[in-house]
Amino acid sequence: MLYIAEPENLGDLLPEEPSYRTDQLKNWLYKHPVLSADEMTNLPTALRDTIGPQLWPFELAQEQVGDGGSTRKWLFLCTDGAQIETVLMGYANRTTLCISSQVGCAMGCTFCATGQFGFDRHLSAGEIVAQVAYANAYLASTPIPRSPARVTNVVFMGMGEPLANYKHTRESIRRMIETMGMSARSITVSTVGFVPGMRKLIEEPWQVNLAVSLHSTIPSERTKLVPINDRYPIDQVVATAKDYFEAKGRRVSLEWTLIAGENDSDEEAVGLAAIARGIHAHVNVIALNPTPLSTDRPPDRDHVRRFIATLTREGANVTLRDTRGQDIDAACGQLRLRAASS
């Protein structure tokens, strides 16, 4: 499979071809990706026929279009039957792709559809990077109106905990930067607070953005929502986020999925604002997208406003994230859940 191979080793897959063919192919895979090998116009037809079946490590199983055409959600089917979710979101000045790093997730966060499903396997670097290539190939022929016709931002906020799949996450980031030409600052790794992975990321040469999913400042409550808090407690997570900020000079964002009656109190808002101030972080609040396997619900709109107002009053820098793609099950893991139950 072409995307599975390291870009530097593509030549091994084409032993009979001159080296400039490898460069041409690399260009088609990473710089100007195309949906089908037939579009690789400078390659001989026989070679296109060989490449065709090896082009994608998955096939598109399902596409949903939401938000009046500006959000697309794809369910890809891998050769072993594993399913990957990817969401493309067009905005006025950026086109953001939300990618998966694992099939399922072992972290078991109670409000998350992926967590409810358990862990299946890691994605390879090729499977991660192919999601970006697919989106670019798709956008080249079907751009989202009024949005850049290329992925400008990548967020690891689909299925899985990217830092628990460090080796492949790292390699996929390397390819995005070194081969696709993306800027590290346009890539965001979101973590539940997997401290060893955060530490490794600090050591990397790239200024990628780090988002830390906090969800509660009260240790016992956080453990309830985010069981890995038992192993990597919030204090360690916050201290490591601070180290990240100091090492990279990039503001960390703190993610907070607001759940009625769980983490929406004034006490939580005050605690969160104090943490954000202490590490110069930005807070992203998102109202829970309900999942079929949990009775958790988002707070009503007034309550969300009150939570945001408290954060602001306490000096936090905060954004209420839009719930893009709610009409198409775009929250983490939900499309796969729907596909599995239908």
Ligand code: SAH
């Ligand atoms: N494992 C990583 C990245 C994937 S989850 C992490 O947890 O950060 C990406 C984001 O989606 C996280 O902030 C997570 O808390 C949030 N999320 C998961 N399920 C959600 C739901 N049902 N509603 C709203 N946000 C959700």
Ligand code: SF4
């Ligand atoms: Fe895994 Fe993130 Fe979902 Fe938690 S929120 S179960 S870490 S994908």
